[in-house]
Amino acid sequence: MTLPTVFITRPIPASLDALSAVATVEVWTERQPPPVEVLREKMAIADGLLCLLTDRIDRALLQASPQLKVISQMAVGYDNIDIAAATERGIPVGHTPGVLTNATADFTWALLMAAARRVVEGDRFTRAGLWQTWEPDLLLGPEVSGATLGIVGLGRIGQAVARRAIGFNMRVLYCGQHPSAAAPAVNADFVSFETLLQTADFVSLHVPLTPETYHLIDDRAFSQMKPSAILVNTARGGVVDQAALFRALSQGQIAAAAIDVTDPEPLPMDSPLLTLDNLIITPHLGSASQQTRTKMAQMAIANLIAGLQGSPLPHCVNPEVYHACP
């Protein structure tokens, strides 16, 4: 019997033994993502695809993949995949929700604390030989304990961020399309987007990138925030208008920001954002704990195997493919 063929777009941190037992596996081993022409060539003969958020899987690629039965993304977000086109083709798309919630919430807090307490500036200051003595007013930042945290999007990660704020005795506000049943357990109060922006000392973004959230934080949003506010983004770069972020940070509309995601990724080295001292930028590390990345890879393999075997994916983005009329 001929085994199905799968293409994995980068080495992943989990054993491929179970997958290799049921499929012929090819892994793209370069550090950079496969170019689109390589993806097209591989997907043209693949039954299964395991991809990352750096791979753009659009309608044209899907149309050129006649055998494709399953797409498994090693990430919870899937804005790089044309889900509507996959669904039209009856292709289930898997993702990795839940396992990266704590790692991403931890990293959000790492950025929040680093921006508030000027950790990166302090490191640069020390390495530059500028540390001459203890100074009463050196690199002061706002107190985190007791401050107000505004969470935009109280999903799994937003809730985990809010839960951590309890230990800091913070007031937590959140906004979203509607109040969340999970809010009382994490001590969070529902407010409008505008109230959140106007009230929060720290604004943390936890919404997926969709046409509705694209550039949600724009000039207008920054103009409503406190001059002392700090913005943290561990969601997707496209949620923030980066030109507006530059204006807000350089003109003192907000005090500082810390972003783990940019648009595009990587951020071009000539981006004006890189000239700002009051901005911390990290290379999309939210889920980057060893344990979490292994769990994400294992979950992506489980989704892929299920799809190859014609079983429902354990974590499917578009379960409607299973209910389509014949």
Ligand code: DGY
């Ligand atoms: C995801 O899974 O969507 C994250 O952005 C990866 O860290």
